[in-house]
Amino acid sequence: MNSPDNWLIRDATLVNEGRRWAADLRVRDGRIERIESGLAARADEQVIDASGLWLLPGMIDDQVHFREPGLTHKADIASESRACAAGGITSFMEMPNTRPAALDRPTLEAKYALAAGSSAVNYAFYMGASNDNLDAIRQIDPASTPGLKVFMGASTGNMLVDDPQVLDEIFRCAPVPIITHCEDTPMIDAELARAKARHGDDIPASEHPLIRSREACIASTRLAIELARKHDARLHVLHISTAEELVLFAPGPLAGKRITAETCVHFLHFSAEDYARLGMLIKCNPAIKQASDRSAIVRALAEGRLDVLATDHAPHLLEEKQQPYTQAPSGIPLVQFALQSALERVFAGELSLERLVEVVSHAPAELFQVSQRGFLREGYAADLVLVDPQRPHRVSHAQVLSKCGWTPFDGTTFSTSIAATFVNGRRVWDGVRVDDTVRGQRLAFDR
Incomplete structure (x- = not known):
């Protein structure tokens, strides 16, 4: 029924x-x-x-990883959508780096078929970009997906786009909004090598924001913006984590912007000080950084320099997260308590309730042109x-209703x-x- x-x-x-x-x-x-x-x-x-x-209008989370197909030992659409429901999230947009990755229309439609039978909330799925699926990108039906996800220098399976000519063509021809994860892999690899030289196999979690450095984020975000301006592409930069990146985006209303940005609930709640307490549990990409970054991000969200607040929900089993740094996967389960976490910024006087509703509901609906959702109308x-x-x-x-069975908010x-x-x-x-x-x-x- x-x-x-x-x-x-x-x-x-x-x-x-x-x-x-x-x-x-x-x-x-x-x-x-x-x-x-x-x-x-x-x-x-x-x-x-x-x-x-x-x-309130239900939250539209435009950035989740629900792991189905291929990684369902740690999450699936049924379990994670139930967690969404308990957290006030009524629609989600899920990333393409599943197994197989959603790099073509048939694989994308197969994910929609899975969700139709199991999702407790509304759903959409991104197409992914790689170095070798330009033909599929050119043929995207804008009605089939909210956008095209591009990993610009953050390797995940075969989805790292590091060929400059391919990247340029993606920004030239994509028929849907381009959604980017911006971190520079060579810079990250260099910092990881330095951390290994200092610590061997016992790299502490506190090194994560130094390895996944602010410089790596800034360089990659600048490149995405340059390409978007060159081709007048519609660009949405995900999970901004540094104060320095904020000046790259214009404040003010979403309407009319060709380049937009979002941040995530964990960047509003945690800071580098929390690695001592939570360790690998808050290891995520890009990394949670300093308290000063957190304060700047909240201010940018309030003034409209950041347009959307999402989760980047990315669950892993507890035993996976308890491994040493180089084996512990990056990602945090967040959807069930995301809205409550964000509302703490309202109680702290840092965001108005009206602005929070705008960034979690109205703005994602407007940005992706979601039909007749995201507003009380x-x-x-x-x-x-x-x-x-x-x-x-x-x-x-x-x-916790997520299959992973844990939350970084335990005890909060x-x-x-x-x-x-x-x-x-x-x-x-x-x-x-x-x-x-x-x-x-x-x-x-x-x-």
């Missing part, structure tokens, strides 16, 4: 498009039918008293999250709880459990 339910959400505080106000919201046939105060309940609808709760899909700002939530590993108390999540009018999360009968829909793009 995947039919929508009919709901009347009463007396909520709606947060949408720069406004915050009290109203009722009616959900019918999977859509937002009416937003108005004083709506009378109908006989066939379920009523939720949302007084004291924030009603009549006629739009009823992808909603109810947040309780008065019920703190202490996180533990035992609560967040100021909010996710009271409910709705996907296409179905309540997929009721504050306690996931409704496993709910299935999301394939995202559509207005292109």
Whole structure:
């Protein structure tokens, strides 16, 4: 069963498009039918008293790694989408570096088929770029994928694009937004060799931001921007991690920008000081850097220099993360507690609630031209999250729905709880459990 339910959400505080106000919201046939105060309940609808709760459009996470196909011992679409639901994420866009990598249309469509049968939330999948799939890139149907993922100097399987002529052609011909991971591999390799000379096989986690250095990020991001300007390409740079990169992007509203950037929730929460406590658990690429970088990133998010906030959710098993530095994989499981983590910046007075909603919901919908999602608007899909700002939530590993079974937020108390999540009018999360009968829909793009 995947039919929508009919709901009347009463007396909520709606947060949408720069406004915050009290109203009722009616959900019918999977859509937002009416937003108005004083709506009378109908006989066939379920009523939720949302007084004291924030009603937000569901988060659209444009950067996740769900590991299916090929790496399902550590995650799969079913497990990770359930974690999304519990965290208020109603749509995700998943990266192509699975096994096999999504470097052509048939492999991409096979991932959509997997999600149709198992995803608890809405879904889309990126096409990947390599040194040898230019023909497939030229033939991309813009309706089939949110964008083209390019690993510019960060090797992952056969997806490192390090041929300058191929890279130039990708920026010239890509028919969809180009989404880049920007780190310079030769610079990283040189720093890794120096770390091995100093530490042998016992490289501490605190060396990670020195090995995956800020210089490696800056050089690669500059190159991506140069290529985008040369070809007037639509470029979106992922997971900005340094203060220096921020000056490369223009502040202000998203509308009209050809070059945009995002950061991730872990760069707002952790800093290099946390390696002593968490070690390889927070090893990720690009690396979590200094507290000064974190402060600069939050300010850039507030002023519109950074346009989107995502997760880069990338789960690994605990035993994998407990290996020595050179064997421990990079990546952190984040989707289940991402929105709560980001809301801490609101309680700290560093971001307004309205701006947070913009960067986690409105901006990804606008940037990727997602059809009729990401806003509280009549006629739009009823992808909603109810947040309780008065019920703190202490996180533990035992609560984790991701297959990996752990979280870097273990022991953290967040100021909010996710009271409910709705996907296409179905309540997929009721504050306690996931409704496993709910299935999301394939995202559509207005292109």
